[in-house]
Amino acid sequence: MTSHLQDHAVHTETVFQTQDLNIYYGDFLAVRDINIAIPKNAITAFIGPSGCGKSTVIRCFNRLNDLIKSFHIDGTIYYHGQDLYAPDVDPVEVRRQIGMVFQKPNPFPKTIYDNIAFGPRLLGYKGDMDELVERSLKGAALWEDVKDKLKALGTDLSGGQQQRLCIARAIAVQPEVILMDEPCAALDPISTLKIEDLMQELKENYTIVIVTHNMQQASRASDYTAFFNVQANEKGHRTGYIVEHDRTEVIFQSPKHQSTQEYVSGRFG
Numbered sequence: 092m093t094s095h096l097q098d099h100a101v102h103t104e105t106v107f108q109t110q111d112l113n114i115y116y117g118d119f120l121a122v123r124d125i126n127i128a129i130p131k132n133a134i135t136a137f138i139g140p141s142g143c144g145k146s147t148v149i150r151c152f153n154r155l156n157d158l159i160k161s162f163h164i165d166g167t168i169y170y171h172g173q174d175l176y177a178p179d180v181d182p183v184e185v186r187r188q189i190g191m192v193f194q195k196p197n198p199f200p201k202t203i204y205d206n207i208a209f210g211p212r213l214l215g216y217k218g219d220m221d222e223l224v225e226r227s228l229k230g231a232a233l234w235e236d237v238k239d240k241l242k243a244l245g246t247d248l249s250g251g252q253q254q255r256l257c258i259a260r261a262i263a264v265q266p267e268v269i270l271m272d273e274p275c276a277a278l279d280p281i282s283t284l285k286i287e288d289l290m291q292e293l294k295e296n297y298t299i300v301i302v303t304h305n306m307q308q309a310s311r312a313s314d315y316t317a318f319f320n321v322q323a324n325e326k327g328h329r330t331g332y333i334v335e336h337d338r339t340e341v342i343f344q345s346p347k348h349q350s351t352q353e354y355v356s357g358r359f360g
Contacts, residue, residue, distance in 0.1 A: 104131040106298045112166035113235030116149055118198040120176040121147050122331040134299045136309040139319030144331025145302040149270050153189035154182040157183040196253035203237050206245040231259035232289050242353030251282025271301040287312040318351045
């Protein structure tokens with residue numbers, strides 16, 4: 092495993108740092124030896140074939156995997172130097188600071204306004220809710236589309252608009268990080284490009300980690316890329332690992348490993 096980001100992290104504030112991270116479901120080792128630094132206000136893409144652990148790792152960053160009974164880790168995930176899995180860390184607070192956007196748009200069966208206001212209300216937000224809703228929708232490039240129909244159901248929007256609503260909902264609670272697990276997988280090409288453009292705007296204020304199967308998306312939209320692969324043991328159990336991690340142009344134009352070259356050029360995956 093090679094990662095050249097550690098050198099770069101000297102000049103850039105690091106948001107997440109993993110150290111010898113192994114992820115298990117029961118006795119099954121799903122992902123091994125993850126050592127990666129995620130820099131602030133940049134877009135880091137996780138790429139690799141199905142089953143290599145990209146989503147498993149991203150869900151550790153906001154402790155969503157805690158909801159799976161058999162899940163456990165060894166090694167450490169640091170968030171601004173603090174152990175994310177220390178006993179005194181509240182996973183609910185973690186998820187407030189580290190938002191998530193999923194593969195399939197999942198707006199609540201509520202009005203557009205209430206989709207955005209739900210999280211802040213839950214957290215006891217005391218400011219001007221109308222202003223927060225407008226700011227969040229503008230932040231997700233959706234305000235102009237919906238400003239005259241805030242009382243309409245979020246589920247009535249198009250797929251691309253629903254995904255931008257989910258991004259607006261994530262930023263309404265003012266997180267620091269937005270995790271995106273294949274956010275464009277269910278969208279048409281035009282909606283996909285809108286989300287990619289939006290990501291470039293969002294990274295001014297947020298740190299973004301995206302899982303994607305779309306090579307063009309990773310090369311167009313991300314600053315850094317980690318290529319994951321998968322290894323089967325003699326029993327056929329597949330364990331994911333990072334092959335290499337570097338600036339995106341290096342991964343796509345001059346990777347260090349042949350398997351990376353083969354994957355980004357479409358020869359397997």
